[in-house]
Amino acid sequence: MNSRQELEQIAIRAAKEAGCLIRQKCGRAARMELKASEYDLVTEVDKACEEIVRRHVAEHCPTHQILGEEGVAPGAEASAKALAESREAEFLWIIDPIDGTTNFVHGLPYSVVSIGIAHRGEVVVGVIYDAFRDELFTARLGEGAYLNGERMTVSEEATLPQALLATGFPVDVRRARAINMRGMNALASTVRNFRAVGSAAMHLAYVAAGRLTGFWEADLNAWDLSAGSLLVQEAGGRVTDTRGTDYDLGVRHIVATNGRVHEELVKVLVESQATGYETE
Incomplete structure (x- = not known):
C-alpha cells in the first residue's frame, strides 16, 4: 500500500504535468463548452488535465477511486450524488484539473490544479499547484x-476590521451568487477589504499561506475544497461550513480562516442570512 508521502509525490508529479499544460494553453483554448449555465465553462484543456491526473493514478494506484470534476454531470445534485457514491472508498482522489477555468479562458493567470486524496472519507493529502508562479502547496x-x-502558517489578524477576506461569484447567479453578495454587503463596512481571484482552491491556499485572513463561499463542490481545506487546517487555521459545523467532504458552503476571526465571520453570515442554508 502506498504511504501518504508516496501518494503526495504521485499527486505532485501529476499536478505539475497538468499545470505545465495550463500555463502553455492559458487564453488559447481551442474549444469552450457551457456546463450548467453560460457562466459555467469547460474546455478541452480541463479534460486533458484531468486525464493526465487519471493516468498517474491508474499507473501507480490502480485500485484507487477517482472523483474528478470533468467526470461528473453539471449541477449541485449530480455533484452530491457522485460524492455519495464514492466518499467511503478506501482511497479516493478528488480532482479539480483547472480551478479557475473562467480565468483560464480569458487569459488571466489565476488557475490551479487541485488534488485531494481521502482515506475512508477523510482527506489525508492535499496538493495545489499554481504553474504560473511555480507555487506548490502541499x-x-x-x-x-x-x-x-x-512550512506555512496562517495569518495573525485577530478581528474582522483587520481582516482581508476572499469570496467568489458562483455560477448559480440566481441563488448562490446572491447569497455571497448578502455576505459581502454585511461585511463591507467591517473588514479591511475583499479579494476575489476566481479560484476557491487558490483562496484556500492563500489562507493557509497567511496571505488572506479568511475565505467564504456558497455552493462549492468537493473538488473545489478538499485539498485546500487540509492545507488550511494543517497551517493552523479552521475550516467549517457557514454555520460553524466542522468541515467534511460533503460541505458545500465553506468558511476557512486563520481561526482567530472565524466565530466573528460565521456570526455575520448567519445574521445576514448568507450561509446558503436558509432555503434548504
Whole structure:
C-alpha cells in the first residue's frame, strides 16, 4: 500500500504535468463548452488535465477511486450524488484539473490544479499547484502544510476590521451568487477589504499561506475544497461550513480562516442570512 508521502509525490508529479499544460494553453483554448449555465465553462484543456491526473493514478494506484470534476454531470445534485457514491472508498482522489477555468479562458493567470486524496472519507493529502508562479502547496494530515517545501502558517489578524477576506461569484447567479453578495454587503463596512481571484482552491491556499485572513463561499463542490481545506487546517487555521459545523467532504458552503476571526465571520453570515442554508 502506498504511504501518504508516496501518494503526495504521485499527486505532485501529476499536478505539475497538468499545470505545465495550463500555463502553455492559458487564453488559447481551442474549444469552450457551457456546463450548467453560460457562466459555467469547460474546455478541452480541463479534460486533458484531468486525464493526465487519471493516468498517474491508474499507473501507480490502480485500485484507487477517482472523483474528478470533468467526470461528473453539471449541477449541485449530480455533484452530491457522485460524492455519495464514492466518499467511503478506501482511497479516493478528488480532482479539480483547472480551478479557475473562467480565468483560464480569458487569459488571466489565476488557475490551479487541485488534488485531494481521502482515506475512508477523510482527506489525508492535499496538493495545489499554481504553474504560473511555480507555487506548490502541499499538506499531509498531521504533518503540517508547506509552500515549495517551506512550512506555512496562517495569518495573525485577530478581528474582522483587520481582516482581508476572499469570496467568489458562483455560477448559480440566481441563488448562490446572491447569497455571497448578502455576505459581502454585511461585511463591507467591517473588514479591511475583499479579494476575489476566481479560484476557491487558490483562496484556500492563500489562507493557509497567511496571505488572506479568511475565505467564504456558497455552493462549492468537493473538488473545489478538499485539498485546500487540509492545507488550511494543517497551517493552523479552521475550516467549517457557514454555520460553524466542522468541515467534511460533503460541505458545500465553506468558511476557512486563520481561526482567530472565524466565530466573528460565521456570526455575520448567519445574521445576514448568507450561509446558503436558509432555503434548504
